[in-house]
Amino acid sequence: MPTPFHLAFILNFTTDDWQGPFGNGGNPWDGEFHIGVARALERACFDYVIIEDKLMVPETYGGSAAAALRQAAIAPKHDPVPLAAAMGKATSELGIVATLSTLAYPPFMTARLSSTMDSLLRGRFGWNIVTSAEDLAAQNFGMDQLPPREQRYEMADEYVDLVRQLFDSWDADAVVLDRERGVFADPDKVRPIHFRGKYFASRGPLNTVPSPQHRPAFVQAGASPRGRAFAARNADSVIAIANGPEEMKRFRDDVRAKAADQGRDPDSIKVLFCVTPTLGETDAEARERHERMVNAPEFIQDVLVQVSALTQIDFARFDLDQPLPHRLETNGEKGTLDQFQQWGSGKTLRQLVVENAGGLVSSVELIGSPDTVAERMGEVMAEVGGDGFMLTTPLLRLNRRYIADVTEGLVPALQRRGLARDRYEPGRTLRQRLLEF
Ligand SMILES: Cc1cc2nc3c(=O)[nH]c(=O)nc-3n(C[C@H](O)[C@H](O)[C@H](O)COP(=O)(O)O)c2cc1C
Numbered sequence: 001m002p003t004p005f006h007l008a009f010i011l012n013f014t015t016d017d018w019q020g021p022f023g024n025g026g027n028p029w030d031g032e033f034h035i036g037v038a039r040a041l042e043r044a045c046f047d048y049v050i051i052e053d054k055l056m057v058p059e060t061y062g063g064s065a066a067a068a069l070r071q072a073a074i075a076p077k078h079d080p081v082p083l084a085a086a087m088g089k090a091t092s093e094l095g096i097v098a099t100l101s102t103l104a105y106p107p108f109m110t111a112r113l114s115s116t117m118d119s120l121l122r123g124r125f126g127w128n129i130v131t132s133a134e135d136l137a138a139q140n141f142g143m144d145q146l147p148p149r150e151q152r153y154e155m156a157d158e159y160v161d162l163v164r165q166l167f168d169s170w171d172a173d174a175v176v177l178d179r180e181r182g183v184f185a186d187p188d189k190v191r192p193i194h195f196r197g198k199y200f201a202s203r204g205p206l207n208t209v210p211s212p213q214h215r216p217a218f219v220q221a222g223a224s225p226r227g228r229a230f231a232a233r234n235a236d237s238v239i240a241i242a243n244g245p246e247e248m249k250r251f252r253d254d255v256r257a258k259a260a261d262q263g264r265d266p267d268s269i270k271v272l273f274c275v276t277p278t279l280g281e282t283d284a285e286a287r288e289r290h291e292r293m294v295n296a297p298e299f300i301q302d303v304l305v306q307v308s309a310l311t312q313i314d315f316a317r318f319d320l321d322q323p324l325p326h327r328l329e330t331n332g333e334k335g336t337l338d339q340f341q342q343w344g345s346g347k348t349l350r351q352l353v354v355e356n357a358g359g360l361v362s363s364v365e366l367i368g369s370p371d372t373v374a375e376r377m378g379e380v381m382a383e384v385g386g387d388g389f390m391l392t393t394p395l396l397r398l399n400r401r402y403i404a405d406v407t408e409g410l411v412p413a414l415q416r417r418g419l420a421r422d423r424y425e426p427g428r429t430l431r432q433r434l435l436e437f
Helices: 032-043 066-071 080-089 109-119 135-139 150-166 225-234 244-261 283-295 299-311 333-340 349-359 370-384 400-416 431-436
Strands: 006-010 049-051 094-103 126-132 176-179 183-185 215-219 237-240 270-275 388-391
Touching: 006 032, 006 270, 006 400, 032 400, 049 080, 049 126, 049 215, 066 299, 080 094, 080 109, 080 270, 094 215, 109 388, 150 225, 150 388, 176 388, 183 299, 215 225, 215 299, 215 431, 225 244, 244 270, 244 370, 244 388, 270 431, 283 299, 283 349, 283 370, 299 333, 349 431, 370 388, 370 400
Parallel strands: 006 049, 006 388, 049 094, 094 126, 126 215, 215 237, 237 270, 270 388
Antiparallel strands: 176 183
């Protein structure tokens, strides 16, 4: 039997596929829809679900919020942490990862919130560490604009050091619960940290008890060289998008080499590659579904509104039937931009969007029956060397059929091949789960 690979799923607390026949009607704000998704992912033995987050209403495409609001693209978006708590309480083994931006939350709050969540979820919580990548988000927190990328990651490195020290401000055995002597916590095992950095300061100690994982699992999606260095230093799991198996392998090898340079065991970081399969009962049916999606009248604008928001570049300015006029640069999400623009390919903007849904969400094209797609995923992983896949949401809009396709069709096909976990070892923490293979 081959070694299984890791599976995770990324979604957002935003509207579902509200216009589609398998959607939930655009009203998922009581959390029930997403909780149902978490339960389905747990039945399929996923490692974790991650709730993505953004902190603004985009105004990049066409210079206004109109397209984003009309299409419900990126906004509205509700806070991931309460949803993570609700999902966590409705499941018992699935890891639950929420996004908290280093630009937005004071480090003490992130440490306290994620420690609280890890205790609530009995060791299954993860923190998706993002620096935010939009001026519009920065402006919601009193800044005029986003700091440059290098500085954002420098700040984030310091931020993570501080948060780690806060977790360590309580020794693992600080809570003694000695009824006889009347001692809850041993005062010699809890201490201030007096952290004073270039960007952040905190006195400490944290005022939460050590959680089951002591610190939550750290997830990160940096793609630029600086972003990868950050991930290699800090992450237990890295989310990546790359164009095809060769680039995937290069990405993973690079993160692993950078981790080894920092004195870490490369096997302690699990790199998961984003894929968005289109599944059908037969290959032909899957292909037909895919064609229908990319040829829908709203598809192109939908993709461009999202890419514009993530890269801070107004793609409404470019001719759809011409290649991009020059290589684009951004202080926003650089990895997303480079993946999208495929500079040098000579493709028109329309082709960039239509082929592979704009390259926005899939590292390899996966279209076919569950068996066809499972087979291909196995081949790709063998070529890349590991560590697994992050299933994403087509155009960031989830519906019940897609969840069923993945959890009831694709995952069983992977399990039959020994490529995916088919049962959980009960009671493991998220970090232990990630280290199982
Ligand atoms: C699958 C995936 C999920 C991401 N989720 C978020 C998110 O929830 N919030 C956010 O601000 N950025 C998110 N990002 C952006 C990354 O944090 C990062 O900024 C981006 O991948 C570009 O890398 P760079 O910052 O090194 O240029 C995500 C990226 C990917 C690929």
